[in-house]
Amino acid sequence: MSNTSDFLILKEDHTLGNVITEQLRGMSNVMMAAYKIGHPNVPEVLLRIQTDGTITAREALSEACKSLVLAYGQLETRFSSEMSVQTLLQHPEPVRADGGAVNGTI
Amino acid sequence: MDAFFESGLGLERFFNQPFNQDEGKGDNASPDYNPSQSSSSIDRALSVSPLAKIIRDTVNMADYDHPMHDDIGLGPSVVIHEADSTAVKFEASNVSLPMMNSLRRVMMAEIPTLAIDLVEIEENTSVLADEFIAHRLGLIPLHALGADKLMAQRDCECEQYCDRCSVRLSLHVKCTTDENMNVYARDLIVQSEGDDRYPQRGHPVINDPDGNGTLIIKLRKDQEVKLDCIAKKGIAKEHAKWMATTAVGFEYDPHNNLRHTDLWYEQDPKKEWPLSENAKHEEPHPEGTVFDYDAKPSRFYIRVESSGVLPPDVIVKQGVEVMQKKLAGILHELHNSGDNGMGGAGDEYDGPRSPDVDAGGGDNWDGFQTAYGAVNSTANQSAWGNAGGSTTPGYGTSYGNSGGYTGFN
Numbered sequence: 192m193s194n195t196s197d198f199l200i201l202k203e204d205h206t207l208g209n210v211i212t213e214q215l216r217g218m219s220n221v222m223m224a225a226y227k228i229g230h231p232n233v234p235e236v237l238l239r240i241q242t243d244g245t246i247t248a249r250e251a252l253s254e255a256c257k258s259l260v261l262a263y264g265q266l267e268t269r270f271s272s273e274m275s276v277q278t279l280l281q282h283p284e285p286v287r288a289d290g291g292a293v294n295g296t297i
Numbered sequence: 298m299d300a301f302f303e304s305g306l307g308l309e310r311f312f313n314q315p316f317n318q319d320e321g322k323g324d325n326a327s328p329d330y331n332p333s334q335s336s337s338s339i340d341r342a343l344s345v346s347p348l349a350k351i352i353r354d355t356v357n358m359a360d361y362d363h364p365m366h367d368d369i370g371l372g373p374s375v376v377i378h379e380a381d382s383t384a385v386k387f388e389a390s391n392v393s394l395p396m397m398n399s400l401r402r403v404m405m406a407e408i409p410t411l412a413i414d415l416v417e418i419e420e421n422t423s424v425l426a427d428e429f430i431a432h433r434l435g436l437i438p439l440h441a442l443g444a445d446k447l448m449a450q451r452d453c454e455c456e457q458y459c460d461r462c463s464v465r466l467s468l469h470v471k472c473t474t475d476e477n478m479n480v481y482a483r484d485l486i487v488q489s490e491g492d493d494r495y496p497q498r499g500h501p502v503i504n505d506p507d508g509n510g511t512l513i514i515k516l517r518k519d520q521e522v523k524l525d526c527i528a529k530k531g532i533a534k535e536h537a538k539w540m541a542t543t544a545v546g547f548e549y550d551p552h553n554n555l556r557h558t559d560l561w562y563e564q565d566p567k568k569e570w571p572l573s574e575n576a577k578h579e580e581p582h583p584e585g586t587v588f589d590y591d592a593k594p595s596r597f598y599i600r601v602e603s604s605g606v607l608p609p610d611v612i613v614k615q616g617v618e619v620m621q622k623k624l625a626g627i628l629h630e631l632h633n634s635g636d637n638g639m640g641g642a643g644d645e646y647d648g649p650r651s652p653d654v655d656a657g658g659g660d661n662w663d664g665f666q667t668a669y670g671a672v673n674s675t676a677n678q679s680a681w682g683n684a685g686g687s688t689t690p691g692y693g694t695s696y697g698n699s700g701g702y703t704g705f706n
Contacts, residue, residue, distance in 0.1 A: 266400075
């Protein structure tokens with residue numbers, strides 16, 4: 192099938208496999224996306240992507256990765272800004288864990 | 298401080314600014330570290346590594362008109378419920394379960410930290426065997442802020458270890474009194490030349506009121522221990538001593554509206570199962586609601602508890618960074634093998650590629666995109682791959698040819 196590809200990702204596990212396949216499944220031109228880890232002791236993820244033919248599986252994978260990088264980036268930005276507000280609320284004057292004042296270094 | 302108030306509100310700022318441009322001086326969450334130092338050095342590291350370039354380009358490329366991101370207006374949002382120097386509790390919404398689960402897994406297993414990995418024992422007349430002490434030393438938590446900027450020892454050019462890939466600590470104690478003597482982590486002395494940006498890096502974590510740190514060994518009169526320790530960068534996937542977290546709480550759908558759990562009960566699950574603390578943030582579905590089979594979880598309650606080696610918010614941020622680097626690694630490989638005429642797997646071996654030179658230090662997860670390449674197309678299609686079933690040399694031989702997978706072609 193010309194619209195289907197397998198990708199072998201080395202030294203990765205469910206952390207990456209699961210998130211990528213789930214992202215691919217959300218794309219309208221991807222018909223099927225799945226991954227398997229053939230053996231728990233073998234650090235390889237086999238990823239299969241089947242598209243509807245309007246894009247290649249490779250393009251689909253690339254798009255999925257980009258969206259994820261972006262989504263994680265946004266998560267981080269939101270987390271950071273929330274965190275600074277929180278810090279400000281809690282410590283108008285920053286203090287160290289041992290009660291001493293922050294003097295620029297740890 | 299102005300910067301972050303804006304950044305919290307407007308997507309405009311987020312998309313119009315270069316990624317990781319100094320993220321505001323108020324970026325620090327925990328008072329335990331210097332915010333300006335940490336954000337600028339993350340900048341520096343990200344600006345040199347090729348993976349970081351991909352991440353930055355991807356984020357900068359995004360705009361409202363791009364069809365790929367038409368859902369970005371509903372992108373992830375975060376509310377922090379509690380934060381202190383040891384733990385942060387937050388709620389993330391509009392995120393997918395796999396995304397948050399990957400973040401959880403990465404925070405537990407793949408945040409680079411420092412731990413003693415090599416011990417050279419010169420003198421040991423204590424009651425404990427050498428290897429016993431070595432093991433105990435390995436488990437001592439060391440401050441890891443800036444550990445990600447350290448080279449991975451196996452990527453370093455040095456013969457065995459050097460200041461760019463390790464921190465050297467020494468311990469020399471002898472009991473001279475009739476009373477037994479306790480040897481604590483505070484007795485470990487850092488010998489390496491430190492990095493000015495991270496003055497605490499490699500120092501033992503000491504949180505107890507007496508300032509002792511972990512108890513290493515007890516000595517009787519005339520017993521002596523003299524040794525040198527080499528602390529290296531590592532991740533918890535390799536050994537749990539490199540864990541940055543102690544516990545990561547992860548919950549969604551506290552009322553079990555989605556029925557992802559099947560609660561065991563005697564008479565009435567509602568009476569027998571106490572609601573979690575997070576239940577107050579959500580409403581249970583009223584009795585008799587028609588079950589929505591397509592419903593997906595989108596709100597997650599996460600509590601990240603640090604082991605003390607890194608502030609908890611830094612763990613979250615580095616977790617995101619690790620995930621982004623993994624994804625960027627794939628993009629990197631996809632683009633690289635695409636440039637050379639869609640050659641497929643074989644073309645990744647045109648010649649040896651030097652490992653990423655990351656001024657701030659190598660990344661040990663970069664291993665996947667060095668010599669053996671991260672992504673291999675084993676596609677059986679002519680469009681952009683040559684013959685299928687090819688796998689990486691070396692890797693393939695040790696684990697059997699990927700042809701084995703073609704079983705489900």
